[in-house]
Amino acid sequence: MSKTRVLLADDHAVVRAGIRQALEELPDLEIAGEVGDGPTLFAALEQVQPECLLIDITMPAFEPMTAVRQIRERYRDMKILVVSAYDDDVYVQGLLSAGVDGYHLKDQPLSDLRLAVQRVLAGDRWVSGPLVDKLVSYAGAPPSDLPSLTTRQRELLQLLQQGLDNQTIAHRLGLSVKTIENHLTRLYRLLNVQSRLEAVNHLMKHPQILAMSGQAAALVPPSPESIVRELITVLLVDDNARYRRQLRRMIGKICPRATIYEAENIGEAVHLTERVTPQLVLVDVILGEEDGIRCTRRIKALLPKSRVILISAYPDREFHRLGLEAGAVAFLDKKDLETAALQQIIDDVIA
Numbered sequence: 001m002s003k004t005r006v007l008l009a010d011d012h013a014v015v016r017a018g019i020r021q022a023l024e025e026l027p028d029l030e031i032a033g034e035v036g037d038g039p040t041l042f043a044a045l046e047q048v049q050p051e052c053l054l055i056d057i058t059m060p061a062f063e064p065m066t067a068v069r070q071i072r073e074r075y076r077d078m079k080i081l082v083v084s085a086y087d088d089d090v091y092v093q094g095l096l097s098a099g100v101d102g103y104h105l106k107d108q109p110l111s112d113l114r115l116a117v118q119r120v121l122a123g124d125r126w127v128s129g130p131l132v133d134k135l136v137s138y139a140g141a142p143p144s145d146l147p148s149l150t151t152r153q154r155e156l157l158q159l160l161q162q163g164l165d166n167q168t169i170a171h172r173l174g175l176s177v178k179t180i181e182n183h184l185t186r187l188y189r190l191l192n193v194q195s196r197l198e199a200v201n202h203l204m205k206h207p208q209i210l211a212m213s214g215q216a217a218a219l220v221p222p223s224p225e226s227i228v229r230e231l232i233t234v235l236l237v238d239d240n241a242r243y244r245r246q247l248r249r250m251i252g253k254i255c256p257r258a259t260i261y262e263a264e265n266i267g268e269a270v271h272l273t274e275r276v277t278p279q280l281v282l283v284d285v286i287l288g289e290e291d292g293i294r295c296t297r298r299i300k301a302l303l304p305k306s307r308v309i310l311i312s313a314y315p316d317r318e319f320h321r322l323g324l325e326a327g328a329v330a331f332l333d334k335k336d337l338e339t340a341a342l343q344q345i346i347d348d349v350i351a
Contacts, residue, residue, distance in 0.1 A: 004121060005032035007050040009041050010083070011059045015106070019054060019083065022110040023117060038062030045075065052079045052121060056106075057095065058086070065098050065200050066163030069267070072099030079120045083113070092131055094204040097271055102126030147190045147209070154210050155241070156183055157203055160196050161268070207275045210261060232349060233259045235278035237269045237295060238311075239288045247282065247337075254343050264288075266295045273302050280349045283328075285312040285319050293319065293326050300327030307349050311337055 038061040057064035081102040105128040263269040285292040310323040320331040
């Protein structure tokens with residue numbers, strides 16, 4: 001019977017030796033490699049192809065949130081257990097949301113580490129005992145007073161969440177790198193954070209900060225006859241930012257009291273669905289290299305009563321069939337998604 005291959009990633013050789021010694025007592029495990037920094041880690045993952053990665057996310061040349069998302073995307077079946085000295089609940093929550101399977105504190109007994117590895121490999125989620133109370137408090141904490149962000153600041157925060165560097169963000173927004181740096185400085189000051197990582201963690205804790213009211217999204221005052229006065233929470237899932245803005249404005253004109261969230265991939269959509277409970281979700285069938293039908297299935301599993309509308313610029317009969325099977329209530333051609341159609345969709349939700 002083959003053993004489960006484990007890769008250790010920690011910049012302290014002494015720590016790696018201690019972990020290796022602890023795990024060697026598990027007969028069905030094999031320590032297949034060790035690394036001490038970010039670049040070496042990615043090379044080792046490609047070479048070793050481990051079933052489990054034990055990682056300290058404070059290694060040199062390693063940006064945790066971005067790297068974890070990249071690793072999770074490339075190695076979907078691999079288990080990831082963070083072994084860290086940091087017990088900040090927001091930091092832990094951010095990494096769990098980014099795709100790790102467990103978070104273990106270094107000051108816990110080695111017997112707990114062995115148990116953590118076994119539990120994660122069995123498909124369970126592991127969080128060290130001292131962190132559980134913090135995370136429960138985090139989940140139940142009432143929303144705090146959040147700053148109001150401009151549209152540009154929301155865009156910047158979403159791009160930070162994707163792990164983009166300043167040069168890429170500047171290219172994406174058609175601005176200079178210096179302008180982006182100035183915008184980020186003001187954003188950090190507004191959020192009361194000191195770095196990109198802290199800003200992303202703040203977003204993980206307060207996804208409501210990205211919400212936009214329908215009135216603000218519309219940009220112009222809505223006509224009285226088009227106003228739907230009931231409150232509604234809407235999630236737009238599309239990898240095209242320009243099209244999301246177009247939809248956002250249309251919804252804002254119809255329903256100024258709507259609260260509108262945006263996501264460009266499945267991970268962001270699921271994260272928001274878990275926290276803001278949208279009543280209406282519009283999902284593009286093609287999300288870059290991801291699948292909007294799979295996104296629909298994930299959302300419906302979390303919120304069976306939500307109304308999911310699949311949209312596509314390339315309507316296809318098979319997509320239509322699979323989308324309805326996944327739980328979507330309708331499948332619409334993007335060119336048909338005009339104000340009147342959106343009005344009817346929103347009316348049906350609040351009826």
